[in-house]
Amino acid sequence: xxxxxxxxxxxxxxxxxxxxxxxxxxxxxxxxxxxxxxxxxxxxxxxxxxxxxxxxxxxxxxxxxxxxxxxxxxxxxxxxxxxxxxxxxxxxxxxxxxxxxxxxxxxxxxxxxxxxxxxxxxxxxxxxxxxxxxxxxxxxxxxxxxxxxxxxxxxxxxxxxxxxxxxxxxxxx
Numbered sequence: 001x002x003x004x005x006x007x008x009x010x011x012x013x014x015x016x017x018x019x020x021x022x023x024x025x026x027x028x029x030x031x032x033x034x035x036x037x038x039x040x041x042x043x044x045x046x047x048x049x050x051x052x053x054x055x056x057x058x059x060x061x062x063x064x065x066x067x068x069x070x071x072x073x074x075x076x077x078x079x080x081x082x083x084x085x086x087x088x089x090x091x092x093x094x095x096x097x098x099x100x101x102x103x104x105x106x107x108x109x110x111x112x113x114x115x116x117x118x119x120x121x122x123x124x125x126x127x128x129x130x131x132x133x134x135x136x137x138x139x140x141x142x143x144x145x146x147x148x149x150x151x152x153x154x155x156x157x158x159x160x161x162x163x164x165x166x167x168x169x170x171x172x173x
Contacts, residue, residue: 005034009047012054021058025051029067045074046083052090061097068094082123085114089127096130101138105131 003011012027032047052068055061068090075084092107108131115124 005031005038005040005043005047008034009043009050012047012050016050016054016057019057021054025054025058025060025063025067028054041074042078042080042083045071045087049083049087049090052094056090056094056097061094065091065094065098081114082118082120085111085118085120085123085127088114089123089130092127092130096134101134104134108134 008027008031012024012031015021015024015027028047028051032044032051035041035044035047048067048071052064052071055064055067068087072084072087072091075081075087088107088111092104092111095101095104095107108127111127112124112131115121115127
């Protein structure tokens with residue numbers, strides 16, 4: 001008897017935890033196919049995003065991007081803005097790994113807006129920091145500084161260092 005999509009998903013999670021990213025990606029892709037066959041588009045998109053993360057960890061940025069592409073539209077149609085933001089974040093990370101920095105920043109910024117709408121301040125701060133880092137890589141230092149300020153303001157539970165940094169960054173604005 002063939003494994004169910006749920007079983008494949010669990011096996012994929014276990015392979016990922018064991019840092020066997022190639023196997024995890026393959027299992028998540030099989031789970032996505034199974035969910036798609038069962039007409040569960042949301043879970044299929046979720047599994048494609050899991051495969052995207054595993055592929056990126058395995059150093060396969062192009063395949064990672066392909067796995068996550070358009071999954072944000074599936075979540076948008078379902079009005080699941082948190083998972084839509086996560087899908088955009090996965091796409092942005094793959095674009096960043098491919099040195100497609102402008103596209104990565106656009107995706108990170110869109111994800112940050114969605115996380116703000118969803119009330120997910122920590123996720124918003126995470127993608128804003130990623131966006132700032134990409135801007136630094138591409139030489140856009142001023143824009144990066146403002147992104148970092150926004151990331152610090154979005155974080156729900158800033159560390160002591162982040163609170164001090166936030167205090168001093170008020171004077172830069």
